[in-house]
Amino acid sequence: MAHKVCLIRGDGTGPELVSAVETILNAAKVNIDWIEVEAGLKCVEAGKPIVPDETIAKIAEVGVGLKAPMTTPIGKGSVSPNVTLRKRLELYACVRPVFSLPGVETPFKNLDIVIFRENTEDLYAQIEYMCTEKVAHSVKVISESGSERIIRAAFEYARKNGRKKVVGVHKANIMKVADGMFLRVFKKVAEEYPDIESWDNIVDNQCMQLVTRWSIYDMLVTLNLYGDIMSDLAAGMMGGLGVAPGANYGKDCALFEAVHGSAPKYTGMNKVNPTALLLSATMMLEHLGEHDAKANVEGALKATLMKGVKTYDLGGSATTSGFAEAVASEMKG
Amino acid sequence: MMTLHGVDIYLWTPTIPELPKTFGPFTLTFISNRGTRVTTPPSPRVEVLDWPQCRFLSDAEVTDKDVDALMNHLTGLGWRWTMCQKLFRKEGADQFSQPY
Numbered sequence: 001m002a003h004k005v006c007l008i009r010g011d012g013t014g015p016e017l018v019s020a021v022e023t024i025l026n027a028a029k030v031n032i033d034w035i036e037v038e039a040g041l042k043c044v045e046a047g048k049p050i051v052p053d054e055t056i057a058k059i060a061e062v063g064v065g066l067k068a069p070m071t072t073p074i075g076k077g078s079v080s081p082n083v084t085l086r087k088r089l090e091l092y093a094c095v096r097p098v099f100s101l102p103g104v105e106t107p108f109k110n111l112d113i114v115i116f117r118e119n120t121e122d123l124y125a126q127i128e129y130m131c132t133e134k135v136a137h138s139v140k141v142i143s144e145s146g147s148e149r150i151i152r153a154a155f156e157y158a159r160k161n162g163r164k165k166v167v168g169v170h171k172a173n174i175m176k177v178a179d180g181m182f183l184r185v186f187k188k189v190a191e192e193y194p195d196i197e198s199w200d201n202i203v204d205n206q207c208m209q210l211v212t213r214w215s216i217y218d219m220l221v222t223l224n225l226y227g228d229i230m231s232d233l234a235a236g237m238m239g240g241l242g243v244a245p246g247a248n249y250g251k252d253c254a255l256f257e258a259v260h261g262s263a264p265k266y267t268g269m270n271k272v273n274p275t276a277l278l279l280s281a282t283m284m285l286e287h288l289g290e291h292d293a294k295a296n297v298e299g300a301l302k303a304t305l306m307k308g309v310k311t312y313d314l315g316g317s318a319t320t321s322g323f324a325e326a327v328a329s330e331m332k333g
Numbered sequence: 334m335m336t337l338h339g340v341d342i343y344l345w346t347p348t349i350p351e352l353p354k355t356f357g358p359f360t361l362t363f364i365s366n367r368g369t370r371v372t373t374p375p376s377p378r379v380e381v382l383d384w385p386q387c388r389f390l391s392d393a394e395v396t397d398k399d400v401d402a403l404m405n406h407l408t409g410l411g412w413r414w415t416m417c418q419k420l421f422r423k424e425g426a427d428q429f430s431q432p433y
């Protein structure tokens with residue numbers, strides 16, 4: 001029976017990336033019934049909300065989605081389609097694995113860390129005011145329940161995936177109330193997982209340690225803004241946003257996405273690296289229980305990279321579609 | 334020069350409150366949770382905190398007394414509030430964010 005998955009083809013280079021991923025998943029013989037839903041710049045240009053209500057409702061109903069990059073229009077009143085999807089679908093756990101890929105040279109050997117970023121609160125509540133003509137106020141919302149669900153999700157992931165260590169990252173030395181609550185919840189939840197080694201760290205120190213002692217880290221769980229920054233830092237350590245996958249999980253719904261932008265200047269040039277969206281799709285395959293297909297796709301991707309087939313961002317000359325065909329040709333079975 | 338047009342009132346209540354839709358010059362434009370709209374359909378399926386943000390807004394300029402009257406009215410109805418923030422406009426432009 002086919003898996004039902006909502007598909008957002010995205011803006012800019014998004015549709016080209018989706019075509020590349022479709023080529024590879026077809027070669028992996030995964031039976032997916034794609035349900036195309038609208039979001040992004042095209043909706044705005046058609047006079048609709050950037051993420052129409054029907055799209056939210058459909059993804060909530062189906063429970064799984066794959067999303068190509070979208071463009072946030074610049075200008076007054078524009079909102080991010082990505083943040084809209086995360087908030088309206090309450091996808092509270094942003095999961096960003098970072099790991100070394102063969103053939104992708106970086107100074108960070110044997111990188112293998114999973115970052116859990118809280119996705120719905122913190123300064124990303126985006127509650128802001130001008131209080132006077134010269135003072136602005138941005139409200140940082142941290143809740144006990146919001147902290148607990150992301151921290152618990154991280155420990156559960158660790159247990160399920162054989163991860164041994166979870167570090168809670170915060171700035172409770174300065175924000176003693178808000179981050180202090182996150183830290184308190186982290187320590188309380190950690191006591192329930194004695195099989196998982198855990199400790200906490202201050203976010204600035206954690207950033208330094210990520211680039212100096214990355215091999216001692218296994219999993220990090222943190223607040224929204226710190227997670228946003230740290231996960232892109234870690235993506236750079238992996239080789240750049242072109243190879244970094246991402247997933248957003250809620251209680252009843254999951255949305256898988258490349259975390260990079262839509263690169264509109266490369267639209268139609270068949271140039272952009274589809275690896276990030278492909279690896280996001282392999283996270284989706286795992287979510288769907290297609291473990292063999294996931295292993296097959298990842299194996300084919302690694303084999304392709306080891307042969308030196310790379311897109312421009314990794315120093316190669318392969319096109320988007322050419323890279324996808326090379327990966328597809330490496331598939332077993 | 335900023336002009337006053339409303340107030341965001343943050344209540345302390347475990348559920349999405351049933352509030353007067355209008356009071357004096359104000360209209361209740363939305364209630365949000367973590368910056369995500371939870372009233373005025375469509376309402377997403379979200380875990381609700383005990384801290385709803387309730388926006389009362391007026392197209393016309395209002396006064397501090399109007400805000401005081403609204404706050405007193407809600408208090409009289411039994412609502413507990415924890416924080417309020419005035420909503421200003423400058424040259425017609427909102428000086429506050431909108432919910433998702």
